[in-house]
Amino acid sequence: MHPRQALFDPEEAAGNALPVCDHYAGVEVRMRKSLALQAELGPVFDVTLDNEDGAPVGGEIDQAHLIKELLGSSANRFGRVGVRLLPLGHARFADVATIVLKSPRAPAYLMLPKPRGLTDVQDAARALDSLGAAAIPLHALVETHGALREVFAIAAHPRIQSLSFGLMDFVSAHRGAIPASAMAGAGQFDHPLVVRAKLEIAAACHAAAKTPSHSVFTEFKDTKALEAAADMACRLLGYTRMWSIHPAQIKPIVEAFAPTVAEVEEAITIIQAAQAAQWAPISHHATLHDRASYRYHWQVIERARSTSFQGGSELPAELAVAWFAAEAVPASAAT
Numbered sequence: 440m441h442p443r444q445a446l447f448d449p450e451e452a453a454g455n456a457l458p459v460c461d462h463y464a465g466v467e468v469r470m471r472k473s474l475a476l477q478a479e480l481g482p483v484f485d486v487t488l489d490n491e492d493g494a495p496v497g498g499e500i501d502q503a504h505l506i507k508e509l510l511g512s513s514a515n516r517f518g519r520v521g522v523r524l525l526p527l528g529h530a531r532f533a534d535v536a537t538i539v540l541k542s543p544r545a546p547a548y549l550m551l552p553k554p555r556g557l558t559d560v561q562d563a564a565r566a567l568d569s570l571g572a573a574a575i576p577l578h579a580l581v582e583t584h585g586a587l588r589e590v591f592a593i594a595a596h597p598r599i600q601s602l603s604f605g606l607m608d609f610v611s612a613h614r615g616a617i618p619a620s621a622m623a624g625a626g627q628f629d630h631p632l633v634v635r636a637k638l639e640i641a642a643a644c645h646a647a648a649k650t651p652s653h654s655v656f657t658e659f660k661d662t663k664a665l666e667a668a669a670d671m672a673c674r675l676l677g678y679t680r681m682w683s684i685h686p687a688q689i690k691p692i693v694e695a696f697a698p699t700v701a702e703v704e705e706a707i708t709i710i711q712a713a714q715a716a717q718w719a720p721i722s723h724h725a726t727l728h729d730r731a732s733y734r735y736h737w738q739v740i741e742r743a744r745s746t747s748f749q750g751g752s753e754l755p756a757e758l759a760v761a762w763f764a765a766e767a768v769p770a771s772a773a774t
Contacts, residue, residue: 442710442737442762445718446730457601457650458519459696459746460484462683465493467505469686474514476686480748482517483693484683489523490535491552499531503538510542521578523550527563536570548576548600553608556585557592564598576600578652581640582608594643603682604640606633606654623657624664628671641677652680659685669695679742690748697746698739706736706743707758 462484464473473486488509494502506522509515522539525532539546549572554560560579567577577598581587582605594602606627610617613632620626621633628634637653644651653672656665669692672678681696683689698706712721713733720729728736744754744763754762 440714440718442714442733442740446734446737457680458482458484459680459742460683460689460692461487461521461603461652461680462686462689463487463489463493463523463655465489465502470505470509471514472686474509474516474520476689477519478514478516480689482519483746483748484689485519485521485547487521487523487550490539491523491525493523499525499529499535500538503535507538507542510539510546511544515544518544519547521548521550522546523552526553527551527559527566533566533570536567536572540571545572545575548578550603551577551579552605553582554579554586554593555583557589557596559586560593560596560599564596568598578603580605580608581636582606583612587636587639590639590643591646594640594647594649599647599649601650601652601680602640602644603652603680604637604654609633609636624661625668627654628668634676637672637676637678645677650680651678652682653678655682655684656688657684659688662687662691666691666695693746693748696742698743702739703743703754706739707754709733709736710740 460483462473464470464486465488470486470488477484477486488506490499490502490506510520510522524539525535536549539549549567551560551563554563560577564577567573567575577596578601579586579593579599580603581590581593586593587609590602593599607622610619610622610633617630617632618626621630641651643649653669653676656668658664665688669681672681673696679696681692683692709721709723709728710733712723713728718730718733720727722728740754740762744759
C-alpha cells in the first residue's frame with residue numbers, strides 16, 4: 440500500500456501539497472523573469488502575478504490583461520502561477536477577476552488581499568464562483584485585526600487552500616503602537632504581537648489541513664539574514680511556505696524549508712521498514728515507531744521531493760519511481 444493511502448485520509452494527504460516558496464512579481468519584466476526562472480529550476484516555487492500592490496494605481500485593468508496573457512502563454516510551463524486580485528471592496532474587483540479568468544489556462548490559485556474577516560472571504564468566494572472560478576483554490580492574506588480574530592474560521596472555509604501573513608499591513612494597522620523595526624529583518628520575530636499573529640495563523644492552518652505561508656523578508660540582499668528568517672519560520676513557527684519578493688530569495692527559501700540529508704535518510708529507513716511491516720509498529724534504534732511517527736517521516740520525504748530543483752532528487756531513483764512516478768512532470772511540460 441502506498442504510504443499516503445496507509446497513513447492519511449485524502450484531505451490530510453493534500454494538506455502540504457503546495458511548493459514551499461511563493462514568489463511575487465508585479466512589474467512586467469520581473470513577471471517574465473520569474474516565469475523563466477521557474478522553467479529553469481522546476482516547480483519548486485510558485486509565481487504569483489500581482490494585480491494589487493504590484494499594479495499601478497489606476498492601471499489595474501491593463502495589469503489584468505497582462506496577467507491573462509502570461510497565464511495563457513508558453514512561459515507558464517507547469518501551471519503553478521497564481522494571481523493576487525484586488526480587495527473585494529475595490530471598484531474594479533469584478534472587472535479584474537473577469538479578465539484574469541478568461542485566460543485559456545486558469546490560475547493555480549487566487550489570492551484575496553485584506554479581508555476584514557470571515558464574511559469578506561465568504562463574499563469573495565461567492566463572487567468568484569459566480570464568475571466561473573469555483574474550481575480554483577483561494578488563498579487569503581491575514582493582515583487585518585478582523586481576519587486575525589477569525590483566522591480559525593477562515594482557515595476552515597472549504598475554498599481556502601492557504602493563508603499568508605501580511606506583515607507590513609498588519610503592523611501599520613496598529614497605528615504606530617508596533618515600531619517600524621517589526622516590519623523588517625529579525626525584528627519581525629521579536630515583537631510579541633507580531634509573533635502571536637504568526638503563531639495563530641500557523642495553528643489555524645494546521646488545524647484545518649491548510650498551508651500557512653510566512654510573510655516577506657524585505658532585506659533581499661542580506662542572504663544570511665534571509666536564511667535565518669526562513670529557518671525560523673519553518674522550524675520554530677510551523678510554516679510550510681514563505682513569500683519571496685526578489686528572485687535572489689527563491690533558492691535560499693527553498694533550501695531552508697528542505698529537510699536535511701540526515702532527516703531524509705532516517706525517514707526513508709523508517710518508511711521502508713514500516714511498509715515491510717505492513718504499517719504495524721516497528722523499533723528503530725531502540726525507539727518505537729507507529730503510524731503517528733510514520734506520518735511525520737513520510738511528510739519529510741514529501742518535502743524533500745517538493746524542494747528538489749529540476750534535474751535533482753533527494754531520493755534514490757528506485758524509491759522516487761515507486762512513490763512518485765505518477766506525479767512526474769510530463770515531458771511536454773518541461774520542454
